[in-house]
Every structure is written in C-alpha cells, then in structure tokens.
Amino acid sequence: MQSLLFRLSPLPPTSSQLGLHHPAGRRWANSCAAPQISLLACPIMASATADRFRSRRGEPLGQNGECGCSEPGKSTLACALSRELHVLGFLSYVLDGDNVRHGLNKDLSFKAEDRAENIRRIGEVAKLFADAGVICIASLISPYRKDRDACRAMLPESTFIEVFVDTPLEICEARDAKGLYKLARAGKIKGFTGIDDPYEPPLNSECLAEPLNPQYGGGIISNPDFSKGTKGWSSFGFSKVEDRTSDSGNKFLVAYSRSRSYQSISNNVHLEKDKLYTFSAWLQTSEGNADVVVIFKTGGKFIHAGAVEAKSGCWSMLKGGLSVDATGPAKLYFQSNNTQAEIWVDSVSLQPFSKEEWRSHQTQTIRQARMKLVKVKVVDANGRILPNATISINQKRPHFPFGCAIPQSILTNTAYQNYFTSRFTVTTFENEMKWYSTERSQWNEDYSTADAMVAFAQQHGISLRGHNVFWDDPKYQMSWVASLPYDQLKNAAGRRLYSVVSRYKGKIIGWDVVNENLHFNFFEQRLGQGFSGDAYWKALQLDPGTLMFLNEYNTLEQPGDPASTPDKYLQKLKEIQYYTKNWEKIAIGLESHFDQPNIPFMRAALDKLALAKVPIWLTEVDVANIENQAGYLEEILREGFSHPAVQGIVMWAGWHAEGCNRMCLTDNNFRNLPTGDVVDKLIGEWRSEKIVATTDDDGFFKAHLFHGEHEIEISHPSANQISVKSLKVEPALHHESMVLKLD
Numbered sequence: 127m128q129s130l131l132f133r134l135s136p137l138p139p140t141s142s143q144l145g146l147h148h149p150a151g152r153r154w155a156n157s158c159a160a161p162q163i164s165l166l167a168c169p170i171m172a173s174a175t176a177d178r179f180r181s182r183r184g185e186p187l188g189q190n191g192e193c194g195c196s197e198p199g200k201s202t203l204a205c206a207l208s209r210e211l212h213v214l215g216f217l218s219y220v221l222d223g224d225n226v227r228h229g230l231n232k233d234l235s236f237k238a239e240d241r242a243e244n245i246r247r248i249g250e251v252a253k254l255f256a257d258a259g260v261i262c263i264a265s266l267i268s269p270y271r272k273d274r275d276a277c278r279a280m281l282p283e284s285t286f287i288e289v290f291v292d293t294p295l296e297i298c299e300a301r302d303a304k305g306l307y308k309l310a311r312a313g314k315i316k317g318f319t320g321i322d323d324p325y326e327p328p329l330n331s332e333c334l335a336e337p338l339n340p341q342y343g344g345g346i347i348s349n350p351d352f353s354k355g356t357k358g359w360s361s362f363g364f365s366k367v368e369d370r371t372s373d374s375g376n377k378f379l380v381a382y383s384r385s386r387s388y389q390s391i392s393n394n395v396h397l398e399k400d401k402l403y404t405f406s407a408w409l410q411t412s413e414g415n416a417d418v419v420v421i422f423k424t425g426g427k428f429i430h431a432g433a434v435e436a437k438s439g440c441w442s443m444l445k446g447g448l449s450v451d452a453t454g455p456a457k458l459y460f461q462s463n464n465t466q467a468e469i470w471v472d473s474v475s476l477q478p479f480s481k482e483e484w485r486s487h488q489t490q491t492i493r494q495a496r497m498k499l500v501k502v503k504v505v506d507a508n509g510r511i512l513p514n515a516t517i518s519i520n521q522k523r524p525h526f527p528f529g530c531a532i533p534q535s536i537l538t539n540t541a542y543q544n545y546f547t548s549r550f551t552v553t554t555f556e557n558e559m560k561w562y563s564t565e566r567s568q569w570n571e572d573y574s575t576a577d578a579m580v581a582f583a584q585q586h587g588i589s590l591r592g593h594n595v596f597w598d599d600p601k602y603q604m605s606w607v608a609s610l611p612y613d614q615l616k617n618a619a620g621r622r623l624y625s626v627v628s629r630y631k632g633k634i635i636g637w638d639v640v641n642e643n644l645h646f647n648f649f650e651q652r653l654g655q656g657f658s659g660d661a662y663w664k665a666l667q668l669d670p671g672t673l674m675f676l677n678e679y680n681t682l683e684q685p686g687d688p689a690s691t692p693d694k695y696l697q698k699l700k701e702i703q704y705y706t707k708n709w710e711k712i713a714i715g716l717e718s719h720f721d722q723p724n725i726p727f728m729r730a731a732l733d734k735l736a737l738a739k740v741p742i743w744l745t746e747v748d749v750a751n752i753e754n755q756a757g758y759l760e761e762i763l764r765e766g767f768s769h770p771a772v773q774g775i776v777m778w779a780g781w782h783a784e785g786c787n788r789m790c791l792t793d794n795n796f797r798n799l800p801t802g803d804v805v806d807k808l809i810g811e812w813r814s815e816k817i818v819a820t821t822d823d824d825g826f827f828k829a830h831l832f833h834g835e836h837e838i839e840i841s842h843p844s845a846n847q848i849s850v851k852s853l854k855v856e857p858a859l860h861h862e863s864m865v866l867k868l869d
C-alpha cells in the first residue's frame with residue numbers, strides 16, 4: 127500500500143503530490159487503470175490541530191472511501207485537483223455531494239440509510255466513469271466507515287484512493303459559508319455531521335502529515351516534542367542522532383546511518399514498581415515501511431512496550447505501555463530490523479498511573495459498559511402508585527459471556543460437570559471440533575464426541591464458540607491433508623468447511639474460521655492468497671447469523687511480536703471484511719496466552735482494536751504456571767471485563783486428570799486452586815448482589831444492575847401476596863424504566 131499525504135496550502139496540490147502518476151510513468155490509457163478518488167472531509171473533534179490531508183491508495187482489496195463534515199475544503203480541493211489533472215492531460219470529473227443531492231440524489235435525506243444510498247449511488251457512478259477511463263473525484267462527507275468500505279469494495283482493486291480532509295471542527299464551524307452549523311447548533315437542523323451525528327475517521331487515521339502533541343504533555347518525558355532540540359535525549363547503540371525541522375516548523379529527532387536494529391534515540395527515565403505507565407510516540411521512516419518496537423531497558427531486562435509499522439511520508443502513532451517489577455532507572459529506545467531506514471521520532475509520552483487510579487478507571491467503565499440504572503415504578507392492580515412496596519431483586523444469569531474451554535473428559539465426569547455448569551455460561555471445545563479430530567483419515571468423518579459435547583452444552587444453557595474450521599499452522603495438518611495435491615486439497619477443504627459449519631448451524635455463537643492466519647499461512651500457500659477471505663465468505667453463507675472470528679495470539683500478550691500487532695490485526699480484519707463484504711459479522715478473537723502480562727499495553731491494544739467497532743472476545747485466556755499466576759490472571763480478566771469493546775471471555779483451562787494445558791483452575795477433586803479462587807471472586811463481583819428495598823413516596827425504586835436476567839419479587843403491606851416478575855437488563859439503552867404491577 128502506498129500512503130501519500132500533503133499539507134493544505136494556498137496552492138493546489140500537484141498530481142505528483144497526490145501520487146497520480148501511473149507507476150510506469152504512462153498516463154492512464156484504459157478504464158481499468160483509472161483510479162477513483164474520493165475526497166473526504168471531516169473534523170476530528172478535539173484531536174486535530176491543523177488542516178491536513180491524508181490519502182490512501184491501493185488498499186489490498188480495493189474500494190472507495192470518503193469522510194467528513196461540511197466546510198473543511200473538500201470541494202475546493204476537488205476542483206483544484208481536477209484542474210491540475212486536466213492540465214496534465216487526464217480526464218476527470220468531480221461528483222460533489224452537495225451538487226449531486228440536487229439531481230440524482232435529490233430524493234435522499236441525511237438519515238443514516240439515505241447517506242448510505244447516496245454514497246452507494248455515487249460509487250456506482252464512479253464505477254461507470256472508471257469504465258470510461260475517467261478519473262472520478264467524489265467529494266462527499268460519507269461519515270460512516272461501513273459505507274465507505276462498501277463503496278471501496280465496489281471498485282476494481284487498487285483503483286480507489288481515499289483522501290481524508292482532516293480539518294478541526296472549530297475551523298469548519300468558523301467558516302460556515304452556508305450558515306448550516308449555526309442552524310445545527312440552534313437545533314434547527316437535526317443529524318448534522320460533527321454536531322449531533324457522528325463522523326467515523328478512517329481506521330488508519332493515525333498516519334498524519336504532522337504528529338499530534340504528546341499525550342499528557344509528555345508525562346515524565348522531558349522535552350517530549352523536541353522543541354528544545356536533542357536536549358535530554360541521546361543516541362542509543364552509537365547511532366547518529368540529529369534534530370530536524372519540518373517545512374511547517376515542527377521539530378523532531380532522527381536516528382540515521384543505522385546499521386543495527388537497536389540503533390536509535392534514547393531517554394533516561396525513572397520507573398516505579400507500583401505504577402502502570404502508558405506510552406505513546408509518533409514515528410516515521412525515511413523510506414519504505416518499518417516495524418518499530420519501543421523497548422525499556424531496566425535492571426538487565428528488556429521490556430517491549432509496543433510496536434507500530436512506521437511509514438515514510440506520514441507519522442504513525444505507537445501506543446503501548448508497561449509496568450516494572452522493581453523501582454529504578456530505565457532507558458527507553460526504539461528498535462527496527464529495517465536498518466536501511468532512518469527512524470524519526472516525535473511527541474513522546476510516558477504517563478504513570480497508580481494502581482488505585484487504574485482500578486478506579488476500570489470500576490468506572492464497568493459501571494458504564496456492564497451495568498444500567500434501572501428505574502422501577504410499582505403500581506397496584508388498579509394502576510395506583512404504591513409507595514412503601516418491598517422489592518427484592520435477584521440476578522439469575524449474567525449477560526456477559528464468561529467461560530472456559532472444555533475437553534471431552536467433561537462427558538464422563540459428574541464432578542467436573544457440576545463444577546463447570548455452576549459457574550460458566552460459554553465454552554469452547556479444546557480439540558474436538560478441529561479437523562484433525564473429526565476426520566482423522568480422509569472420508570471417515572466422526573463427529574460423535576463433538577456432537578455429545580454440543581448436546582451437553584445445550585442441555586445446560588451454555589453458549590458455544592466453534593473452534594476451529596481451519597488452523598493455518600502447518601504443524602497441525604494431518605499427513606493426509608498435507609500430502610494432497612492442489613485440486614484434492616481444495617475439494618477436501620471445501621468439504622470440511624461445509625461439513626462442520628452446516629452441521630452446527632444455529633448452535634454456535636461464533637466460529638474461529640481460519641485460526642492464526644496472521645502467524646501462519648498453510649492454506650494460503652497451498653491454495654492461494656484468497657483462501658481465508660473465501661473461507662469466511664463461505665462460512666457466512668452457510669451460517670449467516672453467527673459471528674465469524676479471526677483468532678490470533680500475541681496481539682495482547684507480546685508487544686514485540688510484529689506478526690500480530692493491533693495494526694496488522696486490523697489490516698487482516700479489513701481484508702476479510704472487504705472480501706466477504708460483511709462489516710458486522712467478522713469479529714476479533716484474541717487468544718490471550720499470557721506469561722507476565724503487560725496490562726497498560728493490553729489496554730492500548732484493545733483501544734486500537736476497538737476502532738474497528740466489531741465484537742472483541744478474549745478467546746483462550748491463560749497464564750503460564752509461574753509465580754503469581756493467579757494474580758496475573760486476575761489483572762488480565764479485570765482489564766478484559768472492564769474494556770467496553772470486549773464482549774466475551776473464555777479461559778483456556780480445561781481440566782485433564784493428567785494435568786491441564788498451562789493453567790488449571792482446580793485440583794483433581796475440583797477444589798479451587800488460587801486461579802479458581804480468582805475466577806469465583808470475579809464471577810461474584812460481576813453480578814448484582816441481592817437487593818432488598820422499598821419504593822419511595824412516588825412508588826419508585828432505582829438501582830444500578832449488571833446486565834443480565836433478574837427476578838424481582840414485589841410485596842406490599844396492603845396485599846397479602848407476592849408478585850414475581852422477570853427483568854432482562856440489556857446493554858442497548860443507557861437507562862431502563864419499567865412499571866411493575868402488584869397483581
């Protein structure tokens with residue numbers, strides 16, 4: 127993917143700034159090569175500091191995207207670009223949302239579904255222009271990512287360039303040439319983008335012409351924005367270091383003439399044992415792309431605190447964090463295996479939080495994301511309010527799916543069954559659905575164990591994650607699979623997918639479709655790059671109601687693993703979304719096999735992944751059998767549960783008489799180990815305690831309840847019976863109010 131960007135200046139951008147030259151130096155001679163350009167404009171509330179343009183080109187599976195609000199300068203830029211293209215001899219045409227809405231789209235409003243239709247029609251028109259060999263510049267707000275992505279999917283691969291005109295809302299509002307912001311602020315226009323209707327920035331919006339200011343003013347980093355040149359910073363690994371200044375006057379630091387991965391810049395900091403540190407920095411390379419990791423060297427340890435794929439031409443944000451076992455000095459530096467590239471650094475921040483501050487943030491988000499204020503009004507059989515009625519609320523079942531994997535041993539061990547079913551509401555089978563379990567030899571399918579386990583789960587009302595349709599790791603392929611030639615492997619894989627997904631249709635809440643396809647590529651290598659996308663598409667055709675998960679390790683566990691950084695994960699997710707043309711049902715599975723967890727990094731990674739706005743699950747949580755295993759498990763589960771984007775947690779602690787995988791919750795008599803105690807403590811914390819109270823003078827009673835199923839008993843001195851009602855508290859609305867009749 128090429129990434130281009132340029133600052134808005136009084137002069138229109140040239141076509142070379144836009145990267146519109148044909149790669150071979152020729153002009154577009156036929157329709158296939160004509161790129162479609164959508165100009166998007168939007169204020170990034172609060173975060174943007176200057177007018178910026180950002181363009182993206184040649185996304186792996188091609189499509190059209192747009193963004194923005196009114197007034198940032200889309201039309202101005204579109205016209206300038208069109209003029210420039212004409213001068214250079216290209217045919218182009220501007221489709222401006224504002225104009226098209228007077229003709230072709232005059233029947234459309236600004237409701238979400240009409241905006242989607244507006245963008246779809248303009249995308250179709252752009253496609254026709256592409257057929258005619260004309261560059262189409264679509265200047266639209268297109269505020270929703272989904273609509274932009276759908277449009278991108280419509281167009282031939284790599285012919286779509288998305289330009290994000292990132293002008294702060296204050297500036298758009300100050301311009302207000304049409305007076306619409308004023309009307310929107312006065313409530314006379316409803317659903318105005320940026321005021322009372324959202325704008326969803328592009329997912330890779332971190333790549334900016336200029337970096338944002340350091341978060342938290344840099345925290346404990348001195349000279350975090352290099353406004354004082356190299357002061358406080360030094361070279362690491364004998365790298366050459368100098369400060370440079372951008373055209374707009376922004377100072378940054380550069381490590382150049384690098385010959386070793388670790389040669390970069392460094393800063394000395396003092397880290398405290400009981401603190402959690404969030405880290406961020408903006409990075410750029412002089413050429414190409416480079417995976418850059420930030421490392422803290424302290425007490426002989428090298429702690430990886432986060433990674434990002436830095437690009438040339440724009441700044442990318444690295445977001446991570448760390449905590450340390452011992453108080454003491456540390457040296458932070460950056461590392462990249464791409465030694466050809468200079469590493470450019472700006473806006474560095476390291477902000478400490480106490481454990482109490484961290485926990486209080488979790489408590490706050492749990493209250494917002496997992497609980498609801500429920501207001502109950504009690505009336506008598508004639509509808510008259512009943513003050514002083516006694517209400518007792520008892521939570522019967524939690525809404526948040528929390529569970530654990532099981533192996534087939536559960537089928538024959540009653541003590542295990544009792545232990546499991548009294549605690550958990552969701553499960554995954556360790557191996558029993560995997561291809562190597564259901565078809566050990568070709569053509570001999572045997573689902574008897576998996577079927578029995580499905581029946582067990584259903585009998586106890588336990589939801590089931592399907593694990594997995596395919597596993598991309600070559601070492602887990604059966605020898606008969608590995609030895610099949612192309613055609614036969616293709617057929618066998620097709621049969622496998624059909625067989626297992628259709629067999630359990632409607633019984634599975636989510637499938638891990640191509641497990642670990644960020645780290646491995648057995649099927650892609652043998653059957654072609656489109657394998658994963660195709661598998662997800664087919665799985666969705668067979669079971670459209672089920673979430674189809676990517677499932678990957680190290681995204682939360684290992685900040686230094688470049689294969690599965692949050693950015694790489696989002697890129698893969700996007701590929702699958704484009705391929706399947708489905709933006710709701712492709713979900714994020716994070717295996718979460720931890721050693722000592724890095725909780726601040728975990729939060730930073732979840733924040734990043736949450737931008738995709740799809741369900742995120744922690745799918746296989748465990749902690750290595752190390753000192754403080756239970757304590758680490760508690761930290762991980764708390765962080766997962768308190769993150770609003772996480773929609774379910776499954777642990778990987780299936781019980782085996784001969785010993786568990788990496789983590790057990792109980793001994794062989796199903797008595798809790800310290801890990802099991804943590805689990806029970808949290809299950810208790812994550813559900814509402816029994817509440818008994820009386821209604822006030824107006825017959826009202828209010829309570830903050832966890833999402834889930836509750837039973838309410840109501841009684842009143844004037845009646846001698848007790849009414850029992852059920853109440854489902856669900857996440858959708860912020861408040862719930864209901865009237866209960868004592869009858």
Ligand SMILES: Nc1ncnc2c1ncn2[C@@H]1O[C@H](COP(=O)(O)OS(=O)(=O)O)[C@@H](OP(=O)(O)O)[C@H]1O
Pocket residue numbers: 195196197200201222223224227236240241242244245265266267268269304306315316317318319
């Ligand atoms: N509710 C509301 N929200 C946003 N914009 C509004 C609204 N009502 C009218 N307008 C004017 O319509 C222009 C945007 O039209 P688009 O077709 O680009 O919008 S969208 O892509 O369908 O969201 C946009 O013009 P531009 O300023 O040229 O972008 C607005 O002036």
Ligand SMILES: Nc1ncnc2c1ncn2[C@@H]1O[C@H](COP(=O)(O)OP(=O)(O)O)[C@@H](O)[C@H]1O
Pocket residue numbers: 134135167177195196197198199200201202203265301303
């Ligand atoms: N770079 C710029 N600096 C200052 N004003 C600008 C710039 N670009 C556009 N404008 C002005 O802002 C207003 C809105 O620009 P326009 O291109 O119509 O925005 P949009 O199409 O995104 O709503 C116009 O008055 C235009 O002259």
